[in-house]
Amino acid sequence: MRGIVYSLIVCSFCISCTSLPKDVVKVDALPEIYPDYIGVTIPADIAPLNFNFADEDIDCMDVVAKGSEGGIIHVNGEWADFDIDDWHRLTEQNQGGRITMTVSVMKDGQWTQYKDFGIYVSKDRLDEWGLTYRRIKPGYEVGGDIGIYQRDLNSFEEYAILTETALPGRCFNCHTANRTHPDRIAMQIRGEGGGTMIQKDGKQTWIDTKTDSTKAAGSYSYWHPQGDYVAMAVNSVHQSFFTGTGQRIEVYHRFSNVEVLDTRSYELILSPLLQTEDLEIFPAFSHDGQWLYYSSSKPCNVPAEYEKVKCSLCRIGFDAGKGMFGETVDTLLNGPATDRSYVLARPSYDGRWLMYCVSSRGNFPVSQNDADLWLMDLHTGESRAIKEVNSGQSESYHNWSGNSRWFVFASKREDGMYTKAYLANIDEQGRVSKPFLLPQRHPRRFYREMMDAYNCPDFTKTKVDFDAHEAYRQVFDNRRTVVKLKIED
Numbered sequence: 001m002r003g004i005v006y007s008l009i010v011c012s013f014c015i016s017c018t019s020l021p022k023d024v025v026k027v028d029a030l031p032e033i034y035p036d037y038i039g040v041t042i043p044a045d046i047a048p049l050n051f052n053f054a055d056e057d058i059d060c061m062d063v064v065a066k067g068s069e070g071g072i073i074h075v076n077g078e079w080a081d082f083d084i085d086d087w088h089r090l091t092e093q094n095q096g097g098r099i100t101m102t103v104s105v106m107k108d109g110q111w112t113q114y115k116d117f118g119i120y121v122s123k124d125r126l127d128e129w130g131l132t133y134r135r136i137k138p139g140y141e142v143g144g145d146i147g148i149y150q151r152d153l154n155s156f157e158e159y160a161i162l163t164e165t166a167l168p169g170r171c172f173n174c175h176t177a178n179r180t181h182p183d184r185i186a187m188q189i190r191g192e193g194g195g196t197m198i199q200k201d202g203k204q205t206w207i208d209t210k211t212d213s214t215k216a217a218g219s220y221s222y223w224h225p226q227g228d229y230v231a232m233a234v235n236s237v238h239q240s241f242f243t244g245t246g247q248r249i250e251v252y253h254r255f256s257n258v259e260v261l262d263t264r265s266y267e268l269i270l271s272p273l274l275q276t277e278d279l280e281i282f283p284a285f286s287h288d289g290q291w292l293y294y295s296s297s298k299p300c301n302v303p304a305e306y307e308k309v310k311c312s313l314c315r316i317g318f319d320a321g322k323g324m325f326g327e328t329v330d331t332l333l334n335g336p337a338t339d340r341s342y343v344l345a346r347p348s349y350d351g352r353w354l355m356y357c358v359s360s361r362g363n364f365p366v367s368q369n370d371a372d373l374w375l376m377d378l379h380t381g382e383s384r385a386i387k388e389v390n391s392g393q394s395e396s397y398h399n400w401s402g403n404s405r406w407f408v409f410a411s412k413r414e415d416g417m418y419t420k421a422y423l424a425n426i427d428e429q430g431r432v433s434k435p436f437l438l439p440q441r442h443p444r445r446f447y448r449e450m451m452d453a454y455n456c457p458d459f460t461k462t463k464v465d466f467d468a469h470e471a472y473r474q475v476f477d478n479r480r481t482v483v484k485l486k487i488e489d
Helices: 002-016 084-093 443-449 468-477
Strands: 060-067 072-077 098-107 110-113 117-121 130-136 147-152 158-163 171-178 181-190 195-200 203-208 218-223 229-241 249-262 267-270 279-285 291-297 312-319 324-333 341-347 353-359 372-377 383-385 395-400 406-411 420-425 453-460 484-487
Touching (some): 060 084, 130 171, 158 468, 171 453, 203 468, 229 279, 249 291, 279 341, 291 341, 406 453
Antiparallel strands (some): 098 110, 130 147, 181 195, 218 229, 279 291, 291 312, 312 324, 353 372, 372 383
16 A cells, blocks of 8 residues: 555656646746856856756756757756757857746746746857866865766766775875876875876876985976976975864965976976975966966964965976076065965966965965965956955865866855865956856755765866776885986076
8 A cells, every 4th residue: 555655646746747837927036046057158068057946845847948049948857957969959059149048846736937047158168078076075084085086078977087996095196187188197195105196198107206305205296288397396284173263174284395307207306496495385387388386485383373374476487498497486476465375376278367376374275265266367467356256165276178268166165165166267358257066967966965075176188098907006016116306506
């Protein structure tokens, strides 16, 4: 009898959730949907922007998506679940136009139609296969259930690149591709058996970058555009916890210097200007490779003096032909003078913009609630806060698409705990669109059930080809290529 009743309930729900709107009451209010895709700008080659209604007690949702240049999709069910092929036909047809969404919801047998909203399809294509990112639980432990994954942005498919199950007990540090091209990849593993991996054209080489002349192994890497050099920071990362302040954690570095690895000769190029008692951190080459951006702060007695850590944004010249640094350091933004901290400089690949994080203190912005994204026009030197994407929580770990028309960043805006990946468009004048959350097939279920944070998201031009079995063999063989030193006077 109980089975019969259950079947009747299911049957009743299916019937009600496939019925079309009738006797509709129209209201002059936008629908409350999750994620908030109202008014966003998207590339034509993005996966469907599926969404749920905020009220979970609805019986059914009916959505009509109509293109300004033609095309229409109609979906009806528990949530807006668009067919991938239908969605791409609609977005391709409406590049430079608008898709108007008409949302109707049935609750307690009554249909309500909400005010239409638009989704804008940019003329700028994304032209990236997908995203790579590290998924990590925000539990503050070393190691654990960590994985580096890649996601097809045209669909909802996710693939593991390297997970903790393949390298048990190891902590994977930030992974870096060469300007979205995965033919060059750098990755670091901390702790016992750690090392730096350089993958070039599918071949892995595991390197020990710790020497008697450097304080630690490399991390926070960034490729030179020609693909032969990798800039790295050498540092130690620590955590302290707050009690009774409303803040959870302060992440800080006791020391940090910057160096460059020549991946042809496995030489470490050291400059005395980047090996000081100050903390040099987060290097990034300019679009043409002639400059190396980084952040620098005076040493403080951390964690006691954590509020005194103020990073300046600097740059130094780099000659790729000679493998040498310049002789002077330019300070672009002075942290102590402005009572701010400037970190994670990321130049656009077309040479026009420099995006970076600004917070009140520190050199680890993902742990700072007030961390915002700022944009510098490299033609004029003028800077502004990117108000279009900033929230009341941390924004960080931003990266550019290959055509410099899109960027991805990690934000804690939803709950202050989990970082999620957001994408936004930027035009030639530096105007930025409203960001949109990385689409998922069933967004509410996905983001509720996945207890991981998105860390270091970046675009990838093609699917990453990585041999996890080879990584396991080399890591546990514990054989490392030893670097040589090239120390400048």
